[in-house]
Amino acid sequence: MKRYLVFVVIYLILIALSLVSTAYLEVIYYILFLMVISQSLNILMGFGGLYNFGHAVFIGIGAYAFALLVVQGINPYISMIAGGVLSSVVALLIGMVTLRLRGPYFAICTLAIVPAIKYLIIGGKIAGGAAGIVLLRYLIEAYNPYILSYILLSLSIIITILTLKISTSPLGYSLKALREDHDAALTSGVDATRCRVIAFILSALFPGVAGGVVAFKIFWVMPETVIDLTWSVEAILIVLLGGSGTVTGPIIGALIYEVLKDLLMRYFPGLQLLIFGLLVVALISVAPEGIVGLLGNRFKKLRRILI
């Protein structure tokens, strides 16, 4: 039960703060969004050791599916779930092809998929091309910032429980074995592609739903804004910053990342990214295994709770 304590405390603090003022709610929305995308990335990246730069594609697919369904007059919340399912289907297709690649080749192939899909939509004039789809008149009445944040909160809770379950399941052990020694795992009878495709599908489901939330929040689906490589990179940064392959890592990473960014924006406007970049460099130099790894090494008692 101790393991769940950290999450319960963090989530309760977030809920309490979200009720205090709408200014906090905005920050908490971003924290929760980052938690969802980084925790879902962690399934394949943390356990499987595969760096997926294509995570932003799943957000984009979720957002586009959401927009196309909402325009047809379908309930927005059902559309979000449909977006998640569709992005899982796409993950199955992408995964079957790309997950045979190893290490850096997989990373760069997924890195290329993001701009490829973006320019396919812009250049092929699909779903409105570069101008995208404006959703304001379909959604303005249903808009409620609290509901959107709580959807992200529940997604984050579900995915955290899922990650905890996976970390001690046969799937989790197979992924870790493949990460540590690919050939040895294959010899022991691990079906590499199958394991990774399952992990990939699971990790695509949640950003797909979160993509719908993003589209709902900004009322406008556009290739430049919803298929944004920055999200992929931010998710990877958060996982590495928090502690790759741990369940608490992405949660703490997302919290620190967004709070740090927000504080710097408030106190050093114009210089925030400069200081942020230098701080992250310093942080990763001090804690190459991530914050959770650093805390776990310093305080042995915390280790059991955190990792």
Add this chain to the structure above:
Amino acid sequence: MFELAFQVLVYGLIIGAVYGLATMGLNLIWGVMRVVNFTHAEFLTLGAYTAYWAWVLLGLNPIASIPLSALLGFAVGLLVFYVIIYKLLFSPDIHSTLVATFALGIALAELMKVLWTADYRGVPWALGVIGYSWFSIPTTYVIAFTTCVLIILAMYLILYRTYLGKSIRAVIWDPGAAAICGVNVKRTLAIGFALGSALAFIGGSLIVVYLPTGINPYMGHLYLLKCFVIAVVGGLGNPWGALVGGLVLGLIEQAAPTLLGFIPGVEPLSFTPFIGFLALIIVLLVRPEGILGKR
């Protein structure tokens, strides 16, 4: 039709050579120490700014500013390597260098924005054109292309004809065995990183020739993505792969808008990047180790 094909071929080769040079540094750093250097984008941008300031303050044209650019790049590379990269190389998760180089890139881009504003700048260097009635090409492009080829040749000589180059290649092959044979691995890694960074700076300075008004603190990101594509298409860790990949991408970028113009319903210019990335994905799936990579 022949005129068009010839034009596409020449421009493709010229742009491709610069792409190849700009990627070589990234590829060298990956090959030597298995670090994906995200700061490469900012190194390119710094090289472009070096050319710009050399033009404004010293009156040097972008080609003449290359030695300055290379020296600066080498110094910056050494500094970054000893202060940040080296410690992280032996950490349990090698990918922490990914975070460090990415965050350093953000900081450098912002530093450039603070120092030199986000305005677009350019170097108006022009020397007329070369060519006949139906074919013409700016003289500066030809000069930049020639310089590019010469630098690539120099790189070849350094990598294959000097002790330093041999030790770099030995470290790429097998760091442990290289150390046993008496190669100073730490120093070789440092010089490899600095050389990669110098190549990025040179690439940035040369890109200036093709960009009359395109220097901006964030310009590097566009090229970084292209560099990744080129590096993998050619073969990761193989500096010659970078050249082949660069030429392939340069030709695709020049040919695709013309060919796509025949297909109705598409926007040729914004569809071209898609073709480039599609080519990468196909190359990866057919030959994961790249065109020149070793199996």
